[in-house]
Amino acid sequence: xxxxxxxxxxxxxxxxxxxxxxxxxxxxxxxxxxxxxxxxxxxxxxxxxxxxxxxxxxxxxxxxxxxxxxxxxxxxxxxxxxxxxxxxxxxxxxxxxxxxxxxxxxxxxxxxxxxxxxxxxxxxxxxxxxxxxxxxxxxxxxxxxxxxxxxxxxxxxxxxxxxxxxxxxxxxxxxxxxxxxxxxxxxxxxxxxxxxxxxxxxxxxxxxxxxxxxxxxxxxxxxxxxxxxxxxxxxxxxxxxxxxxxxxxxxxxxxxxxxxxxxxxxxxxxxxxxxxxxxxxxxxxxxxxxxxxxxxxxxxxxxxxxxxxxxxxxxxxxxxxxxxxxxxxxxxxxxxxxxxxxxxxxxxxxxxxxxxxxxxxxxxxxxxxxxxxxxxxxxxxxxxxxxxxxxxxxxxxxxxxxxxxxxxxxxxxxxxxxxxxxxxxxxxxxxxxxxxxxxxxxxxxxxxxxxxxxxxxxxxxxxxxxxxxxxxxxxxxxxxxxxxxxxxxxxxxxxxxxxxxxxxxxxxxxxxxxxxxxxxxxxxxxxxxxxxxxxxxxxxxxxxxxxxxxxxxxxxxxxxxxxxxxxxxxxxxxxxxxxxxxxxxxxxxxxxxxxxxxxxxxxxxxxxxxxxxxxxxxxxxxxxxxxxxxxxxxxxxxxxxxxxxxxxxxxxxxxxxxxxxxxxxxxxxxxxxxxxxxxxxxxxxxxxxxxxxxxxxxxxxxxxxxxxxxxxxxxxxxxxxxxxxxxxxxxxxxxxxxxxxxxxxxxxxxxxxxxxxxxxxxxxxxxxxxxxxxxxxxxxxxxxxxxxxxxxxxxxxxxxxxxxxxxxxxxxxxxxxxxxxxxxxxxxxxxxxxxxxxxxxxxxxxxxxxxxxxxxxxxxxxxxxxxxxxxxxxxxxxxxxxxxxxxxxxxxxxxxxxxxxxxxxxxxxxxxxxxxxxxxxxxxxxxxxxxxxxxxxxxxx
Numbered sequence: 001x002x003x004x005x006x007x008x009x010x011x012x013x014x015x016x017x018x019x020x021x022x023x024x025x026x027x028x029x030x031x032x033x034x035x036x037x038x039x040x041x042x043x044x045x046x047x048x049x050x051x052x053x054x055x056x057x058x059x060x061x062x063x064x065x066x067x068x069x070x071x072x073x074x075x076x077x078x079x080x081x082x083x084x085x086x087x088x089x090x091x092x093x094x095x096x097x098x099x100x101x102x103x104x105x106x107x108x109x110x111x112x113x114x115x116x117x118x119x120x121x122x123x124x125x126x127x128x129x130x131x132x133x134x135x136x137x138x139x140x141x142x143x144x145x146x147x148x149x150x151x152x153x154x155x156x157x158x159x160x161x162x163x164x165x166x167x168x169x170x171x172x173x174x175x176x177x178x179x180x181x182x183x184x185x186x187x188x189x190x191x192x193x194x195x196x197x198x199x200x201x202x203x204x205x206x207x208x209x210x211x212x213x214x215x216x217x218x219x220x221x222x223x224x225x226x227x228x229x230x231x232x233x234x235x236x237x238x239x240x241x242x243x244x245x246x247x248x249x250x251x252x253x254x255x256x257x258x259x260x261x262x263x264x265x266x267x268x269x270x271x272x273x274x275x276x277x278x279x280x281x282x283x284x285x286x287x288x289x290x291x292x293x294x295x296x297x298x299x300x301x302x303x304x305x306x307x308x309x310x311x312x313x314x315x316x317x318x319x320x321x322x323x324x325x326x327x328x329x330x331x332x333x334x335x336x337x338x339x340x341x342x343x344x345x346x347x348x349x350x351x352x353x354x355x356x357x358x359x360x361x362x363x364x365x366x367x368x369x370x371x372x373x374x375x376x377x378x379x380x381x382x383x384x385x386x387x388x389x390x391x392x393x394x395x396x397x398x399x400x401x402x403x404x405x406x407x408x409x410x411x412x413x414x415x416x417x418x419x420x421x422x423x424x425x426x427x428x429x430x431x432x433x434x435x436x437x438x439x440x441x442x443x444x445x446x447x448x449x450x451x452x453x454x455x456x457x458x459x460x461x462x463x464x465x466x467x468x469x470x471x472x473x474x475x476x477x478x479x480x481x482x483x484x485x486x487x488x489x490x491x492x493x494x495x496x497x498x499x500x501x502x503x504x505x506x507x508x509x510x511x512x513x514x515x516x517x518x519x520x521x522x523x524x525x526x527x528x529x530x531x532x533x534x535x536x537x538x539x540x541x542x543x544x545x546x547x548x549x550x551x552x553x554x555x556x557x558x559x560x561x562x563x564x565x566x567x568x569x570x571x572x573x574x575x576x577x578x579x580x581x582x583x584x585x586x587x588x589x590x591x592x593x594x595x596x597x598x599x600x601x602x603x604x605x606x607x608x609x610x611x612x613x614x615x616x617x618x619x620x621x622x623x624x625x626x627x628x629x630x631x632x633x634x635x636x637x638x639x640x641x642x643x644x645x646x647x648x649x650x651x652x653x654x655x656x657x658x659x660x661x662x663x664x665x666x667x668x669x670x671x672x673x674x675x676x677x678x679x680x681x682x683x684x685x686x687x688x689x690x691x692x693x694x695x696x697x698x699x700x701x702x703x704x705x706x707x708x709x710x711x712x713x714x715x716x717x718x719x720x721x722x723x724x725x726x727x728x729x730x731x732x733x734x735x736x737x738x739x740x741x742x743x744x745x746x747x748x749x750x751x752x753x754x755x756x757x758x759x760x761x762x763x764x765x766x767x768x769x770x771x772x773x774x775x776x777x778x779x780x781x782x783x784x785x786x787x788x789x790x791x792x793x794x795x796x797x798x799x800x801x802x803x804x805x806x807x808x809x810x811x812x813x814x815x816x817x818x819x820x821x822x823x824x825x826x827x828x829x830x831x832x833x834x835x836x837x838x839x840x841x842x843x844x845x846x847x848x849x850x851x852x853x854x855x856x857x858x859x860x861x862x863x864x865x866x867x868x869x870x871x872x873x874x875x876x877x878x879x880x881x882x883x884x885x886x887x888x889x890x891x892x893x894x895x896x897x898x899x900x901x902x903x904x905x906x907x908x909x910x911x912x913x914x915x916x917x918x919x920x921x922x923x924x925x926x927x928x929x930x931x932x933x934x935x936x937x938x939x940x941x
Contacts, residue, residue, distance in 0.1 A: 010060035013141030175207025186246035334512035465836035556666030679864035730813035
């Protein structure tokens with residue numbers, strides 16, 4: 001029967017329930033793993049009470065619990081500061097949000113949320129549909145924004161106060177009836193949601209004005225009539241802002257929901273489903289109450305040992321963490337799946353638990369070329385399975401396609417067809433180690449695996465700076481288990497074969513173990529994210545980046561081989577020119593590419609100081625030695641220039657040509673999320689992060705990165721972001737003022753240091769200040785600055801001393817950071833990223849490096865966090881534009897966009913990047929993004 005007269009719809013503001021439960025109740029953690037569940041417990045009890053209170057003749061016939069989905073909605077498109085001042089979600093609440101959705105479904109209630117809209121809009125649309133159909137509506141909420149819906153069969157119910165709100169209740173709250181609530185809100189604004197309104201006008205004044213003039217538009221049209229001068233001028237000056245505010249507070253009653261009211265019919269909870277969820281949460285009291293009410297036997301909730309509540313040990317780099325079950329690794333519990341029925345059994349297990357560990361075995365480490373050989377799965381620790389798909393007959397050479405398939409394997413299309421719904425199911429969590437690899441491989445087979453948890457990134461969030469995060473290393477450290485080494489199966493060097501040549505029995509043991517290890521690491525690390533206060537870092541800065549980077553890497557960037565070839569020739573000529581200059585400076589010819597001959601010329605022939613011989617009896621001539629010598633002599637500088645050009649030629653203009661993908665015609669770099677301790681991304685195969693930008697030759701390499709016809713490349717680059725963060729963090733008034741006023745920061749620094757007026761600034765003085773500005777972030781020494789400027793060390797040290805005299809806050813910041821690191825063995829970024837500093841108390845040669853790294857980490861790490869936040873927000877922001885984000889290089893993002901949409905892209909991307917710190921961090925200085933465009937990367941930069 002279609003929803004209509006006589007039906008009663010109850011709409012629960014689920015998000016409000018969650019926050020009320022969180023703030024009203026003391027913290028509660030699940031004993032088995034330390035997972036915070038206090039808000040879930042409160043939410044469950046509130047839902048159960050609502051169900052119990054609504055039995056009887058007036059009980060709802062239809063019901064739904066409605067949630068917000070994400071923070072970005074269509075209102076942010078109207079006004080980018082909408083809700084910008086909201087506090088970041090507490091770390092211990094974030095993991096509870098998805099559990100409240102599970103709870104709702106466990107109660108057999110409709111669970112509603114929609115991307116781009118707020119819960120209030122869904123409630124408004126459903127309420128209006130129900131009202132128009134002749135039914136009654138009860139909105140279970142106290143949210144004032146929903147009061148505009150009250151009337152004509154729609155009422156509100158405040159569950160906390162056990163009070164109903166009708167039209168008279170709205171009048172008491174706002175001074176107007178529901179149909180004029182949005183007019184009053186538009187004038188009064190809302191500091192919580194950052195709705196601007198009319199400055200200086202509150203609810204009471206707004207109500208008086210609306211009651212006098214009838215409605216907002218009439219008021220604004222007749223604003224000249226208002227007698228109070230200040231109030232009159234506010235309405236005239238801010239009319240557009242007030243109209244915008246009305247749009248922001250008006251609920252959307254016309255959403256395209258994709259379902260109708262009939263689907264919301266009330267159903268009794270399924271006892272097994274509800275009790276299973278409550279048992280999983282370890283809620284004993286309500287489990288007993290629910291079981292008794294539903295007339296079933298009370299299930300036993302296992303008593304468990306509480307998880308560790310302390311933080312990560314600061315004095316141990318390899319302390320084992322609790323969480324994973326202490327079970328032996330036994331290959332007897334690993335199975336080979338060869339039939340659809342066997343695979344379906346594992347799929348069913350995953351649906352029952354809500355998670356599954358997944359690992360792919362392939363023919364290559366290059367995801368853009370790798371072919372699937374098999375997939376391993378695990379749902380509970382100690383048990384796993386491997387599905388062989390493309391192993392070759394024994395005795396073949398092991399190259400994909402060169403041999404006949406071995407028997408007893410599932411057909412690859414059938415396997416993927418069965419796994420695809422599971423791997424794309426939003427209700428089942430996929431657990432991976434280095435998820436980006438598996439996500440990319442599966443994407444090439446038409447599977448968009450999500451949602452994911454990544455144990456490599458969990459380890460990185462917890463242990464950055466302590467060790468690498470490859471599965472073998474973290475398994476040994478935190479599980480006490482050494483996994484089977486891949487080289488024992490495929491060999492190494494010239495004899496190495498691909499995984500499709502591995503015997504299936506061996507592959508079952510190896511691949512199943514990988515899935516088992518990954519699941520146990522997940523069980524170990526997940527509770528520790530909250531204990532170490534890095535859950536928000538993992539969930540907002542690490543995990544979401546996987547999908548973003550996957551799209552970027554698969555898109556790739558077009559490279560013009562002919563340009564690279566011409567550059568290689570040009571660099572060869574430049575090297576020849578430098579060789580002539582070197583010979584002239586040396587007074588003789590020698591092999592410039594031979595370090596030993598360079599050493600002989602510098603220290604024997606020219607007699608330069610500081611020469612040291614290694615174990616081979618040859619002089620050592622690394623870059624730092626040459627940089628020191630270049631501060632006093634020309635020849636070492638020429639050799640450095642030669643080596644730079646030689647590196648550009650071999651590393652980029654020659655090698656890049658080999659990295660162009662034959663199928664796509666583009667270069668597909670691979671980003672490492674967990675590569676650098678500070679959160680900076682690393683780029684490999686090829687490395688595009690280290691293309692020099694401060695030399696003319698380095699900038700020219702970017703000319704080879706080109707846009708496809710009809711498109712242009714757009715570069716957006718943070719301007720001096722680390723200096724801005726330093727000014728904020730170290731609280732340097734002169735630097736903060738210069739940034740706020742948009743001054744040339746290097747000229748301003750030079751003026752402050754050398755007492756030179758800005759209008760008398762010379763390029764040389766500015767260059768010196770620039771070198772110090774950037775160098776000080778990295779704890780530069782007198783020797784380091786002398787190398788950069790190629791000036792004597794005592795002169796460079798005098799510059800640094802003067803810098804600290806003029807900006808004493810920087811020295812205070814450095815001292816305080818080192819002291820904190822020594823006490824806690826880690827530092828943190830402004831966003832909470834934890835960067836461990838295990839060597840901070842070391843003595844000897846490593847001590848200086850450890851101190852410099854600790855000083856730099858919060859600055860560079862915060863900058864890295866900001867650009868990560870921008871990257872994560874970018875896909876939604878530019879959705880609908882004919883544009884793709886292609887590359888990230890330190891503080892720069894590179895896009896490819898259709899020529900006609902470049903202006904729109906720049907406007908949106910600048911807004912996202914410049915606002916990326918908000919609302920989590922409020923910087924004292926503005927973030928500025930420079931934009932450029934062109935047919936190639938050099939022109940765009």
